[in-house]
Amino acid sequence: DQQVKQNSPSLSVQEGRISILNCDYTNSMFDYFLWYKKYPAEGPTFLISISSIKDKNEDGRFTVFLNKSAKHLSLHIVPSQPGDSAVYFCAASAIYPWAGNNRKLIWGLGTSLAVNP
Amino acid sequence: DAGVIQSPRHEVTEMGQEVTLRCKPISGHDYLFWYRQTMMRGLELLIYFNNNVPIDDSGMPEDRFSAKMPNASFSTLKIQPSEPRDSAVYFCASSPSPEAYGYTFGSGTRLTVV
Numbered sequence: 001d002q003q004v005k006q007n008s009p010s011l012s013v014q015e016g017r018i019s020i021l022n023c024d025y026t027n028s029m030f031d032y033f034l035w036y037k038k039y040p041a042e043g044p045t046f047l048i049s050i051s052s053i054k055d056k057n058e059d060g061r062f063t064v065f066l067n068k069s070a071k072h073l074s075l076h077i078v079p080s081q082p083g084d085s086a087v088y089f090c091a092a093s094a095i096y097p098w099a100g101n102n103r104k105l106i107w108g109l110g111t112s113l114a115v116n117p
Numbered sequence: 118d119a120g121v122i123q124s125p126r127h128e129v130t131e132m133g134q135e136v137t138l139r140c141k142p143i144s145g146h147d148y149l150f151w152y153r154q155t156m157m158r159g160l161e162l163l164i165y166f167n168n169n170v171p172i173d174d175s176g177m178p179e180d181r182f183s184a185k186m187p188n189a190s191f192s193t194l195k196i197q198p199s200e201p202r203d204s205a206v207y208f209c210a211s212s213p214s215p216e217a218y219g220y221t222f223g224s225g226t227r228l229t230v231v
Contacts, residue, residue, distance in 0.1 A: 034218060043225055089160065108159060
């Protein structure tokens with residue numbers, strides 16, 4: 001039962017255009033969301049995050065939007081560059097009182113983005 | 118800093134054998150996490166340590182899996198006996214805090230159990 005869903009396994013866009021990666025979640029306890037980027041044969045690297053008290057966070061070409069009522073977040077990359085080609089993971093964080101109040105991070109399965117020159 | 122160092126990068130072993138994966142975290146990072154990545158389940162947290170003490174091992178799939186952190190600069194994840202369904206990429210990550218934006222992942226160990 002995936003609490004964090006990335007319904008598009010892959011996405012292909014043209015260089016210079018906008019890339020939009022989507023993520024849906026089911027657990028209303030999530031209060032912090034993150035996007036990670038992963039190149040082949042490397043570990044994921046942190047890209048951008050957003051707290052549940054915000055609906056937008058921007059860092060250069062990357063913007064994350066959060067719609068809490070829809071339990072949906074998206075990552076926008078503008079403009080897309082060939083170097084952005086990677087797998088993008090959405091992750092959501094919550095404190096689980098029944099698990100010793102430990103904060104847990106739940107990951108989506110990832111979306112593979114290909115930016116074509 | 119060389120980042121989080123994992124070894125080996127690739128491991129192929131026969132079913133029933135013991136497998137040990139190793140991780141050297143970034144110096145000064147008090148948190149160490151072991152993750153497993155599969156196509157079907159994505160990234161799953163197996164266990165994490167704070168100051169060398171295991172805090173949450175609820176993700177460890179079964180007793181065949183064990184993890185240790187004897188000191189601040191070294192951790193192991195052991196599978197004994199290994200099974201084909203353990204085939205996955207295992208990542209180690211370290212962080213100065215439990216907050217996920219601080220995670221630095223290693224390059225992973227690709228384990229294949231035949």
